[in-house]
Amino acid sequence: MTGSGPFEIPDHIPVTSTSQRLVLNRRGSTVWDVETSAGRVAIKLGYPSQTHAWTALAPAREGAILQELGSSAVTYGEWDHGTWNVQPWHEGTDLQELWTSHRTRGGLADPPVRDALACARALAELHDKGLAHGDVQPAHLILDAEPTRATLIDLALARGVQVPEPFDFPYRGCLVHYESPEISRRVLEDGEAVPTREADVYALGATLFMAATGWRHVEYPDDASRPEQRRAIVNGTHRLVNVTGMLGALINDMLRYHADDRPTTHEVCKTLEQAAA
Ligand SMILES: Nc1ncnc2c1ncn2[C@@H]1O[C@H](COP(=O)(O)OP(=O)(O)OP(=O)(O)O)[C@@H](O)[C@H]1O
Ligand SMILES: [Mg+2]
Structure with missing residues (x-):
């Protein structure tokens, strides 16, 4: 049983945060807004929601698509409860x-x-x-x-x-x-x-x-x-x-x-x- 979050950013994600803010946690997704020495990023952690299993896979699926579109700054992988991605933060x-x-x-x-x-x-x-x-x-x-x-x-x-x-x-x-x-x-x-x-x-x-x-x-x-x-x-x-x-x-x-x-x-x-x- 995974629980309902919000989840902390797992240690093995390759990002060194200088400050971080929880953006949201709902429907199988925890999103963080993170400042790093290399710039501001969004970190998305997917986990199974109460009604859907696919939400656990969503960050990796998105990460793969963003990489395919040429976003070399995007990384993704797996964690205890599902998948994660790191992507550039869009101001606005x-x-x-x-x-x-x-x-x-x-x-x-x-x-x-x-x-x-x-x-x-x-x-x-x-x-x-x-x-x-x-x-x-x-x-x-x-x-x-x-x-x-x-x-x-x-x-x-x-x-x-x-x-x-x-x-x-x-x-x-x-x-x-x-x-x-x-x-x-x-x-x-x-x-x-x-x-x-x-x-x-x-x-x-x-x-x-x-x-x-x-x-x-x-x-x-x-x-x-x-x-x-x-x-x-x-x-x-x-x-x-x-x-x-x-x-x-x-x-x-x-x-x-x-x-x-x-x-x-x-x-x-x-x-x-x-x-x-
Ligand atoms: N790269 C980004 N730059 C700026 N804001 C972002 C970025 N990624 C996510 N966000 C913020 O986090 C919110 C949730 O992100 P997103 O929709 O990608 O996640 P989700 O898991 O699909 O959440 P939801 O269940 O709300 O659809 C966005 O509405 C936006 O406010
Ligand atoms: Mg969304």
Whole structure:
């Protein structure tokens, strides 16, 4: 029995910390923000959660993907309860926090288009490398100011590069609040699905909508079970997008029910570039 953390950073991880701060401990993951003489890093420790075994493998899976993408500063390995990774810390603020002052649940939201463009560019860059992210959500987009740049973090569920077999696991959907209808349907019917770029575009639409308005893309009760949430996504339509102008119309397009009807990330970037000009 592993317990529920938070877990201390194991001694054998090759990092000499000068100071450290616990970022979070939940759902099979302890994350530390660590200062070292070589710079600031994030250390992620995975362990089996109450409901899932795969969370123990997630840091190694992400570490392997980041290395495959060329991040030589990333290391990963195993510890007593699962796997770990060390990756560079990305300075900035996540999209949900960044748009707090713009958020309006009632009226017409009018968040900065340049932030949305930075997020779309980060996703387009990943898609251009042949990957689908599989877990796009506001907390996974870290924005840094002047010029606005976004980094898409948490690649643990991404698809498109080879992952060492011992650290691989099937995709069983993501945070349902950002899940596309076709992913929800597959997870309900088969228990697993395959992340796609089209589903990422949907998730980015749901992400921008959530950050701008505080609303989930589809309405369901707060206490609905995961299957109930997924059924609402499959059987329903998304909420009215109360976001201003071209950005609102674009989010509407990104949330199209059928994957083929959605714009690509490059089309999303182009529309946002025009709106930002
Ligand atoms: N490289 C990084 N740079 C900056 N912040 C990071 C980094 N990695 C993780 N974080 C912070 O830690 C949080 C959790 O990280 P991440 O989503 O990668 O872990 P997780 O185990 O998937 O957690 P969750 O269960 O919340 O999804 C992020 O939302 C972010 O605030
Ligand atoms: Mg995460």
